[in-house]
Amino acid sequence: MMERRRFLSLAAATGAAGAVGMTxxxxxxxxxxxxxxxxxxxxxxxxxxxxxxxxxxxxxxxxxxxxxxxxxxxxxxxxxxxxxxxxxxxxxxxxxxxxxxxxxxxxxxxxxxxxxxxxxxxxxxxxxxxxxxxxxxxxxxxxxxxxxxxxTRLLFYNKDLFAKAGLDPDDPPQSWKALKAAARKLKDAGVKYPYGLPLGREEAPAETLIWMLGGGGGYTDTVGNYTINSAANIDTFAWIRDNLVKPGLTGGKPGRIDRQTLFDAFSEGDVGMLNGHPTLMQQADRGKISYGTGRIPGKGGPSEATLGxxxxxxxxxxxxxxxxxxxxxxxxxxxxxxxxxxxxxxxxxxxxxxxxxxxxxxxxxxxxxxxxxxxxxxFYPAGKVSWAGTSADIKKNIGKAVEPGGDPAAVLGAIQRSAESEERSE
CATH class of the missing domain: 3.40.190.10 (Periplasmic binding protein-like II)
Structure with missing residues (x-):
């Protein structure tokens, strides 16, 4: 099984391609x-x-x-x-x-x-x-x-929307507090998606891990045990719920928003900030968007680790x-x-x-x-046999953790129990 790890001699990219089955x-x-x-x-x-x-x-x-x-x-x-x-x-x-x-x-x-x-x-x-x-x-x-x-991922932001909202277009937020403040100003300036939070089925495992890492958590510990419902992760999703979703700074229900929807919206000038992978650069360039990139914001400053x-x-x-x-x-x-x-x-x-x-x-x-x-x-714990089922569970349920009436402890606890059950059944 692959343990949660940091790869120290790496240079690779995200992406994938698809194909068909046969009898x-x-x-x-x-x-x-x-x-x-x-x-x-x-x-x-x-x-x-x-x-x-x-x-x-x-x-x-x-x-x-x-x-x-x-x-x-x-x-x-x-x-x-x-x-x-x-x-x-x-x-x-x-x-x-x-x-x-x-x-x-x-x-x-x-x-x-x-x-x-x-x-x-x-x-x-x-x-x-x-x-x-x-x-x-x-x-x-x-x-x-x-x-x-x-x-990997970086924070993408729309420089023109930053300027319109009175934000410095050359100074993206580096902490959650600064992210919330910037999103508030973007909303007040009429931006449709101040911060794009894709917790729908397409991107949920990735966006989830980005935020977990920023809050000092993650999917697993250093020896590969699941820590989905750790105190750090529960606090992270409570913060998202109370500081981004409840105040209406995500432009919709995150559990129903997919990555490509937000990438398209960013390329049309409707998103202030979002986490993105390299492919978004091409799309934003075609949309003639003036954008910048920065490190992923973390709880008290730039996140020490980013998603791969x-x-x-x-x-x-x-x-x-x-x-x-x-x-x-x-x-x-x-x-x-x-x-x-x-x-x-x-x-x-x-x-x-x-x-x-x-x-x-x-x-x-x-x-x-x-x-x-x-x-x-x-990286995801992709070498764990239980990961495919756990990833599917995250796609289906993680959005519920940040709904205005959501209970992050209950949602993350249910995902944790399911993951552990799959581990025991290997």
């Missing part, structure tokens, strides 16, 4: 054919049909098949709010995809459904992974999850296509192909070769600040 009977292209069709399910990193991840995957699949005529790759891309559930439903129905690029792998690994990393990658490709991320892909010291992209998110690639055993998966994954992680995805979505690579290339590419100078945060980033 075992659908493996071949037709009677008498030796051609194998791999089914890939991936998450969408785009914010519109024009820049959907589907184009990247289909172009990559086509170029792969051109070089490997006996292997085709069918791709299905789903939104982040749907992709994990889609894959879970396919696996439950006995129709696991060959490959999935999603948010959690440990429960599938524990059930013996996944190939090990050393069964799927050539030695040079496996050795190219950043060490911390490779370790984060382990379950009981065996790597099953292949990191795909990763990211890794998305995972995995290969299921069900259809018996290990060798074909190996060929395709070696192609996916070639420096040129991996960098192309990170470059397209302003995400951070997970390999040493692609990271070094990004460090040397001044077009991505704005990304270097995200890369610099990785040594202190805190």
């Amino acid at each position: 075992a009977a659908g493996c071949d292209s037709g009677p008498g054919s030796d051609e194998v069709t791999l089914k890939l399910v991936a998450a969408d990193y785009g914010d519109s049909g024009e820049n959907s991840s589907e184009k990247y995957w289909k172009d990559l699949a086509a170029s792969f098949t051109e070089k490997h005529p006996g292997v085709r790759v069918d791709v299905a891309v789903h939104s982040w709010s749907e992709v994990d559930r889609k894959v879970a439903e396919m696996v439950k129905a006995g129709e696991a995809p060959d490959l999935a690029q999603i948010g959690a792998y440990a429960d599938y690994a524990a059930e013996g459904k996944l190939y090990k990393a050393n069964e799927l990658l050539s030695i040079p490709v496996q050795a190219d992974f950043l060490t911390g991320l490779a370790e984060a892909g382990e379950v009981r010291r065996v790597q099953y999850g292949l990191p795909f992209v990763s990211s 998110v890794a998305d995972w690639m995995m290969a299921f055993k069900q259809n018996g296509h290990r060798l074909e998966c190996r060929k395709f994954l070696d192609y996916v992680y070639r420096e040129k192909n991996h960098y192309a995805f990170a470059d397209r979505y302003d995400l951070m690579p997970v390999t040493t070769s692609a990271t070094e290339r990004m460090r040397g590419d001044r077009r991505h100078k704005e990304l270097w600040r995200f890369l610099d945060q990785l040594p202190d980033a805190e």
Whole structure:
């Protein structure tokens, strides 16, 4: 299991891509054919049909098949709010995809459904992974999850809205107290979302951990035990409820607001502040938003740690296509192909070769600040078999903790008990 840890030699990015599932009977292209069709399910990193991840995957699949005529790759891309559930439903129905690029792998690994990393990658490709991320892909010291992209978070703020509200556009808030004061002024200036708080299904686990870290808490302790209902976490969500949600500084009910909704609103000039990953820079630039970034505010000053998110690639055993998966994954992680995805979505690579290339590419100078945060980033406990279910529980229920009549102790306590129950049932 992956313990809550800080990765000290890391430079990777967040993101993901999605694909489709298949029945075992659908493996071949037709009677008498030796051609194998791999089914890939991936998450969408785009914010519109024009820049959907589907184009990247289909172009990559086509170029792969051109070089490997006996292997085709069918791709299905789903939104982040749907992709994990889609894959879970396919696996439950006995129709696991060959490959999935999603948010959690440990429960599938524990059930013996996944190939090990050393069964799927050539030695040079496996050795190219950043060490911390490779370790984060382990379950009981065996790597099953292949990191795909990763990211950290910064506070984004709209400089024009700051100026309109009488705030210094070059001085973002660095503490919760300052965040509340700035949000109050933004609201008084008529800003729709003074602080964007996405606790809906798409972003809830990430936004939750950001705030927990800022309050001195987290999902787990240093030895990997869940601490979801710790005193620090309960105090954090009580503060959010009383200081942001009750006064109407979030522009709506956080439990019903998704990340992409707020990213779209930020790019339309309707959000004063929100936590964002690198992809938001592209979207804000297209919207011609004058924005700045700053460290995530914490309880008494800048948060000592920031969220790091890794998305995972995995290969299921069900259809018996290990060798074909190996060929395709070696192609996916070639420096040129991996960098192309990170470059397209302003995400951070997970390999040493692609990271070094990004460090040397001044077009991505704005990304270097995200890369610099990785040594202190805190990642989800993705190596815990119970994490997938716990993450789903957080998505469903965490918004209730900050409703005006919400009870953070009760909500976090219920999530904690459920997580511990899943741990005991492993």
